[in-house]
Amino acid sequence: MLTLSELWIYPVKSLGGISISQSEVEERGLRYDRRWMIVDESGVFVTQRSVHSMALIDVAFSEGGFSLTHRSHSEKSLFLPFQPVSKKVVQVRVWDDELPALSVSDELDSGLSEWFGRSVRLVLMPESSQRLVDPRYAKHNETVSFADGYPVLLIGQSSLDTLNAKLEEPVSMKRFRPNLVITGSEPFAEDSWTNVRIGTAEFLVVKPCARCVLTTVxxxxxxxxxEPLKTLATFRKQGNKILFGQNLLPLPGQLAVGDTLRFS
Structure with a gap:
């Protein structure tokens, strides 16, 4: 039996994730997943690829929003409301996509800028902003949040176990920032799936996830x-890409940890 063993959202792109027990699945991915993003003064997205210390900022649900806590600045936390305070429209860029977003609050920007040591801003993707999935893999002009390219990422636990057996020091699943973790499958079985159903949600498996230096943070x-990129390259490299996990396009529904996965 294949089972959904872990369910993760990352409300702010490249900050800490939240382990949840159930979720609504929307066209852009799991509810709240990567709907917010930190940008520099030019509106360009900022991630752990260049700012490794972003890994130290934890995100947790709080009444009316989320709390952000920096493990190196634990004297205070910042509040991220579900609904933006300022609602100022700013143009932002994530990879090659440019789109309008909403500034959340001056207070939040000030606190984050203090943590980063330079001026940054936190923005929300409004429902009116449309960021399209790569047309080479989209089926019906699907949209995506501030995630790198696709709404949902799935990884089998046995795939990580196989990788860890090759490493001198094992790594946790957190390195790969999946949304869905599956137990009970053979290593890399997810590579052969084309359709997945979990709970009342259905997913199309569209392409393997090409991994980058973020996994080394x-x-x-x-x-x-x-590591683990160096070792992954020895047995998961295709062309110039290192593959681990599968990108999914979702159909709306609901799922929960413990749900059975069915595939075709």
Whole structure:
């Protein structure tokens, strides 16, 4: 039996994730997943690829929104409301996509800028902003949040177990920032799936996830090294890409940890 063993959302792109027990599945992914993003003064997205210390900022549900806590600045937390306070429209860029977003609050921007040591802003993707999935893989002009490219990422636990058996020091699943973790499957069985159903939600498996240096950032310390990317490259490289996990396009529904996965 294949089972959904972990369910994760990452409300703010490249900050800490939240382990949840159930979720609504929307066209852009799991509810609240990567609907917010930190940008620099030019409106360009900022991630752990260049700012490793973003791994130290934890996100948790709070009444009316989320609390952000920096493990190196634990004297205060910042509040991120579900609904933006300022609602100022700003143009932002994530990879090659440019789109309008909403500034959340001056107070939040000030606190984050203090943590980052430079001026940054936190923005929300409104429902009116349309960021399209790569047309080479989209089926019906699907949209995506501020995620790198696709609404949902799935990884089998046995795939990570196989990788860890090759590493001197095992890594946690947090390195790969999945939304869905599946137990009970053979290693890399997800590579062969084309359709997945969990709970009342259905997903199309559209392409493998090409991994980058972000996987080398330790989510506990913010420090970086060569693993696990170096070892992954020895047995999961195709062309110039290192593949681990599968990108999914969702159909709306609901799912919960413990739900059975069915595939075709």
């Amino acid at each position: 330790d989510p506990l310390t913010g420090e970086t090294g060569s």
